[in-house]
Amino acid sequence: MTSFMHFFTQHTPIFSILIPAFTAFLLVLLGNPGSGSLAQDRRQPWRRGLSLLSLILGAFTSVYYLILASSGDVQVYNLSEWAAPFGIVLVLDQLSAFMLVLTYALALPVIWFASKEWDERGRYFHAMCHFLLMGLCGAFLTGDLFNLFVFFEILLMASYVLLLHGQGKARFQLGIHYVTINLLASALFLIGLGLIYGSVGSLNMADVARLMPLLENDQHRLAVAGGLLLFVVFGIKAAMLPVGFWLPKTYAVATTPVAALFTIMTKVGIYAILRINGTVFDDAVSQNILQALLLIIGLITSVYGVIGAIGAERLRRFVGFMILSSIGTILIALSLMNTQAWAAALYYLVHSTIIGAAFYLLCGWITSQRGEFKDHFKIAPQMKQHKVVALTYFIIALMMAGLPPFSGFLGKVFILQSTASSPYQLLIILVVLLVSLLSILAMTRVGFILFWRSTQPEDNPAEKAYTAYQLLPAVAPKRNDKTIYILLAGLLAYMAFAAPIYQYTYSTAAQIQNNALYEGLLLKKDETGEIISVQPFDPENLPETKYGGEVIDPNAHLIPYLIPEQTLKGGHISEFKQRQIQGQHQADSQPENDQLKPMETP
Incomplete structure (x- = not known):
């Protein structure tokens, strides 16, 4: 046991990548028949068991990493044993450990829910989920810009397949749009990396941060241009305006568990903006440009998202616009460029991810009980579980709108407190409060249509509407309601332990701003x-x-x-x-x- 723990500790950062990678390879080797015969396939229980076992192992590993990182120590893993900047390194710090825990806190309950019938609607569902986790974990752990591109491509390729899970014309059409947008982003990513490498001579994050102030004027301009190109790429991933119009429609056509799982995808873009543009390119020119862009984009995205939600005609698109608005709120916090604001942004990021996933799961529950009306905002007969569904919606609405005492409210309070030294304090406060008010109005509108104005179901057996209503399920889809309750319970615990969590995010924000720390740990001296x-x-x-x-x-x-x-x-x-x-x-x-x-x- 001692030898195993020594081996595990020695190779610590890479296990979060290897666990989902090997799981995905094993799941592919198990084979997968057509979606129509998956329910009768004797290998299906093995796929589910292997997938869930890997998720549990990955979750325990991420928690261990969080405990390890909470001391402030940074673990560096040199792949092929070559030190940076000549070799690729993995870096486990407080931020990467924090994002790993968030990833598994979302993936474990959602894939557990999908393992009850949803995974039978398409081939290689579990394998693609673990390839997605491999890409996410790698993106959070890598200390190299090109390696970040590689892991981005891994998670994107898996997301292409997952978006089409369950088939359908709408999924295929928007899937083409999604692939096209991300291929363009990947091309811009490579161009940006070329500009940075051509001017700096390195792609290691710590080395680039060290060399940026030493560049000649022309080289510095090229490097800044490369950094801004990466900002555009990460902005596409984060779905910020004006490159985020794709999110509401794209996520609306995904199957329920896939849409819930995809709420972590936009946070990868936000993570990259924070990690790369916020700390690697920390010279005065880059920071001034970034600060101005982030504030303007954050304000516009936040307002546009909630206005789009008010005008939405379907519940799934409504959720997408609300997620877009929350992304704007996070970008506002990042634009303040101080430790307190970044800590608040990280706290609110977790809330935004989990509540968005819970809302998408609720969309699946509501859709199953409205029959032909699905999730359209039309007056429909009362749902068979209207009381419990309405109560669940009410709790989710309070959390997403940011009303006290829930974590969304605390996250916005932390953000507003961090504006004390900002010259734009009044503008930020007004926008955040306005968006919160409009969010309440949007939630009220949706609740009014779905619940308050619902009609009594047909009680005449001779009518077709009576037969159609009787065929509707009387209970939630299997594990759907339970998964929502798990996520909401997690957010309640997140609210209850807000003080120590905020202390951790504050320590995290302070750590990632300390470029000298990473330089001393990653780079070698003669x-x-x-x-x-x-x-x-x-x-x-x-x-x-x-x-x-x-x-x-x-x-x-x-x-x-x-x-x-x-x-x-x-x-x-x-x-x-x-x-x-x-x-x-x-x-x-x-x-x-x-x-x-x-x-x-x-």
Whole structure:
């Protein structure tokens, strides 16, 4: 047991990626027949059991990571044992641990709900869910910009399949739009990375943050342009205006569990804005541009979302617009660029994600009991469970509108408190209060149509409406109501423990602003104390490769600082290279040897 714990601790950050990855591969290997025969397939219980077991294991792992990170320590994992910026690193800090717990707190109950009939409506549902989790966990843990792109693509490819789960013309049409938008975002992502690498010479987050202030004027402008392109990409993922019009319609056509699970997807964009644009590009030019853009976009998105909700004609689109409005509220907090505001944004982010998922699940419950009226805002016969559904809707409405004493109210209070030093304090307060008032009006309108104005069901057996009403289910879809109650109970606990949670988010916000901390942990130094890096960028500067061959390398003396001693003594470093290392260390060190030099070509 001691050996296992040592192994687990030694390789800690990567397990959150490997658990869903291996689960997804195993689920694919199990095979999957057509959706019409899944209910009779003897392998279906195995798929569900393996999926839920992996989710439980992943949830426990994320909680362990949260406990580990709460001390303030940052865990760094060097893939292939090469240190940054030459190797890709995973970084487990308070922010990444916080987002991992949120991911599993949402995924576990939602996929548990989907494991009762919903997963039979399309092929490879559980496999795609775990590929999605793999991409999410990787995006939250990576310390490298290109690796962030890779994990974005993994989660997006899984989301393409999940969006089409259950088939249907509307899903296919909006699925094409969704794929097209994200392919465009991916192209912009690559262009932005090219600009950053071409000007900075590195894609490691800590290294880019260190080098940004040292760039020449032209190089700095290119790097800032690359950072702003990434901001556009992350804005598309976060569904902020003017690149977020796709969200309400797209999420409205997804199946109930998929729509609930997708509420975490927009938060990946917000996380990336905070992690990359907020801390990596922290020079004065980038921060001034970002602050102005975020405030304007946040205010517009928040107001537009609630106005769209008031004008919505379907409940699912209504939820999408309300999520859009909450995204604007988070962006307003991020624009304040102070620790208190970022802590408030993180607190409100969790509330927004969970309540949005609960609302989408409620949409499935209501749709099942309204028959042909589905989730359209039309006067319909009273639902068979109208009392319990109305009460559930009332609680969700109070939470989403941000009324006391729920977590949405506390999150907005924290945000308003953080505006004390902002010159736009009055404007922000007015907008947040206005949006809250309009949210109440929008919720009241929906409740009035769905419950208050509902008609008495037909009681004449001779009428077709009577037969149609009798065929409607008298209870919620299996596990639907229970999953909603689990999520709402979680939000009540989130409200009850608001003080320690806010302390954690405040500590998290302070930690991610400390670039010197990440620089000291991720980047290695030579014998003179200089950081081993490539600056300025020179295409002739080549990092040491696994098998360098017999090429004279004036940088060989830096290799021991970049890889562990055990690996250095292994077979991956050739004898020829070992002799170079020893020879250069025996020679008198010269100051000009501290930086990387071009390798000779054979």
